[in-house]
Amino acid sequence: MGIFSVTTWNVTMKRACYYILPPVVIIAYASITTLQKGQHSLPQAKSGLATQQEVMVSDKELSSNKKEHEYLAVNGNNSSNTTVVKGILPASWQGTRIDGRLKIDEAGHLIVEQQTKDLFDYFLSAAGEVPTEELIVKLQHYLTENLPSPAKEEGLSLLNDYISYRVELSNYQEQYANLHLNENAQEISDNLQQGYSQNNVEQLQTHFEHLYQLRRDKLGMDVADAFFGLQEEYDQYQLEKIKIAQNDSLSVAQKQAEYNRILDEMPTQVRFIVAPEQVMSQLSDINQQYISEVDRYQARSELLGDEAAQRLAALDKKREQWKSRLSTFRTMKAEIERSGLSTPDQQQAINQLLNDQFSHHERRRVAAIENINLP
Incomplete structure (x- = not known):
């Protein structure tokens, strides 16, 4: 998945919030990670209040004589309305809450967002413990049990496209093993002193461009934006930082000015991670400037x-x-x-x-x- 693995990206984002930011900004982050600009319905449908399913793995202990375990899909807060899906529970799932969520709009269409991908990735992350084919069947079963039509058919089709993308991605990544692309972009930027040549940077740029196109070829523009838009913005920001750092024609002051420029050009979601103090300052200004609830809501939105x-x-x-x-x-x-x-x-x-x-x-x-x- 480009310079980020799924786990690395999630950990990087969550650490940035929970160890740096105050509670008021953490609450905002919980929504930002849904990547508002990337929410779409398939097909396009009138948006409205979405229903949401919260999913958690049963905390039943694993035992050698119990191969069958359950994970539950809880509709809203009504714990009595559950769908139970049987199957072998990977050890890495035990006691965890399933990442992601499923949302549908008023017309019953699936709302595609970052957390849809998170849900897919949660199931597929157990590859190695459980054969991938079984994990896909589990996920298909889960979608079938927990989505009404037409969202069910849309979810299954989307999963097929995503599996196809991951297969192509796995084949492609082998070509870039020398660039250590399993590291995240921040680690690459922080370790420039170890030597990234101009050729490396150009390869990274080509790599990003290839990933961008691969995602849209396999998933379509809207889904790719919803699944990867924020990650791609962040990756590009880190790549631009590398280019600036390696530009020997710039003075220290000029480099800092360039860093500030590219940061200002990034969407709020990226600045929220890279420079949280900016977002905190803007939120503080909004709270002080707008007394009206309506005006304050609009500014925050x-x-x-x-x-x-x-x-x-x-x-x-x-x-x-x-x-x-x-x-x-x-x-x-x-x-x-x-x-x-x-x-x-x-x-x-x-x-x-x-x-x-x-x-x-x-x-x-x-x-x-x-x-x-x-x-």
């Missing part, structure tokens, strides 16, 4: 996409609700403190108020904020 804007709006509401609840508690607590009760009785009344107004987890948080001694 333009920066991060609709899904991220929706999540941030939901977070705003939760924060406002929390502030309101905390304010009410403080008012009632102040009334208790003015009631003339003895100190022990006040403490008991405040603790009772705390128990009535907040959950166990919330009580600990409020107690820390208000300096309350819990019993």
